Amino acid sequence: MAIKTLEWIDNKLRLIDQTMLPEVEGYIECQTKEEVFEAIQQMRVRGAPAIGIAAAFGVVLGLFHSQTTDYRSFRQEAEQVIHYLRLARPTAVNLFNALNRMQQVIEQNKNMEVADIKIALLTEAKMILEDEKRASQQMGDFGAQLLPQECTILTHCNAGALATAEYGTALAVIYRAVEQGKIIKVYADETRPLLQGARLTCWELMRAGIDVTLICDNMAASLMRKKLIDYIFVGADRIARNGDTANKIGTYNLAVLAKYHGIPFYIVAPTSTIDNNIPDGEYIPIEERAPEEITQWGNRRIAPNNVKVYNPAFDVTPAALITGWITEEGLRQPPFT
Ligand code: MRU
Secondary structure, three states, X not given: OOOOOEEEEOOEEEEEOOOOOOOOOOEEEEOOHXXXXXXXXXXXXXXXXXXXXXXXXXXXXXXXXXXXXXXXXXXXXXXXXXXXXXXXXOOOHHHHHHHHHHHHHHHHOOOOOHHHHHHHHHHHHHHHHXXXXXXXXXXXXXXXXXXXXXXXXXXXXXXXXXXXXXXXXXXXXXXXXXXXXXXXXXXXXXXXXXXXXXXXXXXXXXXXOOEEEEEOHHXXXXXXXXXXXXXXXXXXXXXXXXXOEEEEOOHHHHHHHHHHHOOOEEEEOOHHHEOOOOOOHHHOOOOEOOOHHHHEEOOEEOOXXXXXXXXXXXXXEOHHHOOXXXXXXXXXXXXXX
8 A cells, every 4th residue: 555645634634643653654734834843844744845745745734724814924833934934844846846846836826815815725726736746656667667577686774665755766766676577676774863764764665575685784785895786866955056965964975985986876856856055965954953862762762861962864976976866867967057
């Protein structure tokens, strides 16, 4: 059965709570913009495209109960809601691209009744969801064409159905290749510190009956040296115009290792992950998260009290280390305009 990462049901945003996986397949329902904000910030919903979709529905929820019928005051309220949601997480540009699309609906429909603008906003949020679904399928098709009949792929973090609306980005390539009858073996990095690889990628690939083996992040080099990896496919949170790509911390390590071992290293991401406003990776804001993500293992402390901690959630891989970018438009090379 398909994974229902995000759904709009009965005027609520229903999300699979990714903090509970793999032990519990639990769902939450967001009815306010604050609940959507919390879900994004606490990573109940995560992965660049999924964050963007959730934020778009957050705008709908934030304006649903607005009492005003005056366009100017509605627009002011909308700006506040959109500004609020922009602060949920800083790195994945899909959040900002989706919110910009919602903002445009308000700008472009000045002459409509406020009640009709609310309907247009809901339509736009649903369209963002559908656009991401379609992009996932197309990326899967383009990526699968690159693969031979049998190969082994290493992936990092979770770039699957849980990170998008359907299929995923990097994992869409794997799902599609397997559908085509190719024999694909996957190694999944556990992805410290929040273990998206262990908790989420392994869960969703096993659910789909795909051959997946979990490794610790620091084992990747050794596998490459033993020639156990043919390709690396990962997702992205923000791609600069020159192709520098931010993704989950640890991606850059893999890219350097891939170069050394001569392994093709592909980014799979929809065009909603491209940031046309920045020339290179230096401009990508990198989220730093709470020290407890590193100093605690579940409820157990695994580092001394008051130890200094540095916890960037993403790194930037220079374009020169990337073999190609698979988007819904096909295999691309920078510059991205
Ligand atoms: O912190 P997360 O779990 O939101 O980070 C997610 C990633 O880095 C993914 O690889 C990226 O968003 C691409 S997912 C399609």
